[in-house]
Amino acid sequence: MKIGERLRRLRLQAGLTQEDLANRADLTKGFISQLENDATSPSIATLEDILNALGVTLGEFFREDGDREDPVVFRREERVPSGESEPGFLLSFLIPRAHRHLMEPVLVELDPGASTEPIGGHEGEEFGFVLAGQVDLHLGDRVHRARKGDCFYYPADRRHWLKNSGKRPVTVLWVASPPSF
Amino acid sequence: MKIGERLRRLRLQAGLTQEDLANRADLTKGFISQLENDATSPSIATLEDILNALGVTLGEFFREDGDREDPVVFRREERVPSGESEPGFLLSFLIPRAHRHLMEPVLVELDPGASTEPIGGHEGEEFGFVLAGQVDLHLGDRVHRARKGDCFYYPADRRHWLKNSGKRPVTVLWVASPPSF
DNA sequence: ACCCGAGGTTTAGACATTCTAAACGTCTGG
DNA sequence: CCAGACGTTTAGAATGTCTAAACCTCGGGT
Structure with a gap:
């Protein structure tokens, strides 16, 4: 799990410096740096704090591309069973x-x-x-x-x-x- | 964050004992017990292993009701060729x-x-x-x-x-x- | 050129936590 | 009642988080 890049992107999107984020999440800027470079990995509680400061939920953060419903169309032939027409x-x-x-x-x-x-x-x-x-x-x-x-x-x-x-x-x-x- | 109850439910849904799960995830059953009772909290890597053994992704695990990602799936197919040697x-x-x-x-x-x-x-x-x-x-x-x-x-x-x-x-x-x- | 400050990185190490191993409950079936 | 499966608790080790502080690097001003 490499979350550094994702964290960095979120922080930049929020227009924050590492120090800003560190203050909000009650951490140190050095630690934020380590995280963004995957030099360490946060505890779940800490990650929650950080995401909180960024306005992101754990669920959103871990949502993967696989979870996204990328439509793959498939077609198949069939026949419509009979039916009489009613009002609709x-x-x-x-x-x-x-x-x-x-x-x-x-x-x-x-x-x-x-x-x-x-x-x-x-x-x-x-x-x-x-x-x-x-x-x-x-x-x-x-x-x-x-x-x-x-x-x-x-x-x-x-x-x-x-x-x-x-x-x-x-x-x-x-x-x-x-x-x- | 209280994840114990959720973990327990997933494990039971999978029909596994704590020991089964521990083996699959390369942990000890005692630790699984601690987790399920919120007596401790796993590292992210460990949580990933556990969820892996349960066939669940981090994204799914942390998905909250608030996220309410639609369970609707369109045009999604996972093709699983059944018996490998079996043609047809x-x-x-x-x-x-x-x-x-x-x-x-x-x-x-x-x-x-x-x-x-x-x-x-x-x-x-x-x-x-x-x-x-x-x-x-x-x-x-x-x-x-x-x-x-x-x-x-x-x-x-x-x-x-x-x-x-x-x-x-x-x-x-x-x-x-x-x-x- | 120089300094300065802002933003970021790296380091050593203190400390807290995860995780193990093993003993201990508690059921249920035989 | 015993045996075995399943779960809980405990002490402690090993691990990894997180801090503090020093250290880069880049630009702009004077």
């Missing part, structure tokens, strides 16, 4: 009496412009896989666009719904665990 | 580190004639959806043929595997709850 969207419950099971898989079909009803606040997690089309997943106050072959996964306690943002019908395979019905 | 089938784990979630979605691709390794006997239930091709689901001593758009659902305690019975590659979206890894 159609739910097909794939498994009978799924509420007695651990998972509830549903096939969601949305006409262009249509949305599912917002739900949220219940226990569990949900998984989705886009079979066709392009859909916007609204999750809390954020929106994620997913295309054919994309998938998503999130805790079900946050308010969420799907909206067909494209011009063609969209089909999503949606799995909730545990079933919320 | 490919598992793509759609959600990173899904073993910490309630469901484990996997994309299974089978070349013509290929089979997955038989598994069974574990807790939970499994759900599958055929995205392309035609596949035989072997479940106990019975075989069910599923085509594009078909789905299946069964308890995971029975021995089961998939075999591509067609002449074209097959793709199946497979979801296990709870994850069996």
Whole structure:
């Protein structure tokens, strides 16, 4: 773990000198120098102090590129199972009496412009896989666009719904665990 | 910073004893105990070793609720060629580190004639959806043929595997709850 | 040229902490 | 009741953090 370079960048971004930072974090400037050159390594408590002085959390500091969701697109061919058109969207419950099971898989079909009803606040997690089309997943106050072959996964306690943002019908395979019905 | 409780939970989730973890991380069980009871605090290097042994990154470990990094993942795949010598089938784990979630979605691709390794006997239930091709689901001593758009659902305690019975590659979206890894 | 101050580096070493080793609890199954 | 698995506690060593202070290096002013 080489954290020196990262610390230095953060300090410079904050427009501080090593001494400034040392004072704020109750350390010595020499020690800051050692840290930035990886000549030593801070204790967790000290690192916390330093990051505190820089307005950064441990979680942010250790967030790696791997954690960043760098999208890698993959495409796959599929077919849309039949469905009759309703005012906007159609739910097909794939498994009978799924509420007695651990998972509830549903096939969601949305006409262009249509949305599912917002739900949220219940226990569990949900998984989705886009079979066709392009859909916007609204999750809390954020929106994620997913295309054919994309998938998503999130805790079900946050308010969420799907909206067909494209011009063609969209089909999503949606799995909730545990079933919320 | 009280990390003991979090460490303990991670260890138990991984199904390890303190001694197991100590061995993996090249430490002593006594020390693990101290950590879990917040009687001491690890160096960063040591914490890294421990988390490594648990399959968790520092970023994840320190991720606070406040950071609330969306657990949503788009277009992410980790392709894990299963049996090395075994030609023919490919598992793509759609959600990173899904073993910490309630469901484990996997994309299974089978070349013509290929089979997955038989598994069974574990807790939970499994759900599958055929995205392309035609596949035989072997479940106990019975075989069910599923085509594009078909789905299946069964308890995971029975021995089961998939075999591509067609002449074209097959793709199946497979979801296990709870994850069996 | 010189000095000066700001920013940074290096050093030796005091001290605090991590971490080990081993003994000691506390369960549970046989 | 014993044996073994699992966890806790303890004393102490080894390690590494962190301080204090001296030491660079660069620029600008006079």
